[in-house]
Amino acid sequence: MGLASPLVYVIAPLLLAAQTVSQTAAPGDAEREEMLRLRECLELVETDPEAAHEMAASWTYMEGNRRGARECRASALMALGYLEDGAYELEALANAPDGGSMDDRLTYLFRAGGAWLEIGMPDNAVLTFSNIIRLQPEYSEAYNYRGLAYLQLEEWENAEADLDTAISGQPGDFHAYLYRAQARFWQERYDEAMDDIVQARTLDPEDAQALLWRGHIREARRLIAEGRSVNEMPF
Incomplete structure (x- = not known):
């Protein structure tokens, strides 16, 4: 994908x-x-x-x-x-x-959660970051990474909800906008996805992933305008 x-x-x-x-x-x-x-x-x-x-x-x-x-x-x-x-x-x-x-324990959990994401075990990552949030509900980065885990699980609505929270806590977080753009893209909300990419590129204009997803969104819009399916896109 x-x-x-x-x-x-x-x-x-x-x-x-x-x-x-x-x-x-x-x-x-x-x-x-x-x-x-x-x-x-x-x-x-x-x-x-x-x-x-x-x-x-x-x-x-x-x-x-x-x-x-x-x-x-x-x-x-x-x-x-x-x-x-x-x-x-x-x-x-x-x-x-x-x-x-508590800081030590949160650090251990955060590092474990990052490892689960890296090796493609998002269910474990969701559980770990949920435990962090339970211990420290205002920890914006934990919502960001749990949102990424939900993206890996293709749970788009859960991902978007977590990324909304992450952005509310850290409005300058480039990756939260990038991830939320993906969650919105897969829900076929291309205008909102593009809004997030625009915001992400305001924070980091040269990032390759943001440029890639801008291209994906433009291509999806083009296919729809031509009456075609986004399933034609080569993911």
Whole structure:
């Protein structure tokens, strides 16, 4: 169907968010030591994920299944391409008694949700982002990503409803307009879809996906004007 899914946008900021949460806490000595160790591991994930995974295994062996070791292991697994395993680890960590602060738990869930989207498991993504929304109903980005999951499921009305909420919370979110344009396109509401593409291109005039969808909408309008079916479009 040609759905836009810039998953670097989903995944990359979330690993950074994990590091930021760890750095901004105010722990005691033991927690500070664990935080520094986790930071070292997360930095290693970016350069040598295999070594980071070994570090997590050693950490677990020496000190037990500590939260930092589990986050390290999950991050390494995801960097190594085992996104499903990493996502399950992060969700378990988010729900664990020692899962950290609310911000920590939300970060784990957000990263897991991004992984579900990347590997094409939108049902899992909907559940994960729904849990985030339950914990923090004003979290606009969670509606955005759940909307993307609904797009993958071809649940256009649910996608549009979530993207409406995302745009209300973050009117400058390029991707929310791009995704909502797709939800409206598949409901054959081409004028409204084009309005969203115009708004998206105001925010990012050179984005290739926005240009692609502008072309799709124009082609759908042309076919309808000629009395033909949009099913002729090569999706």
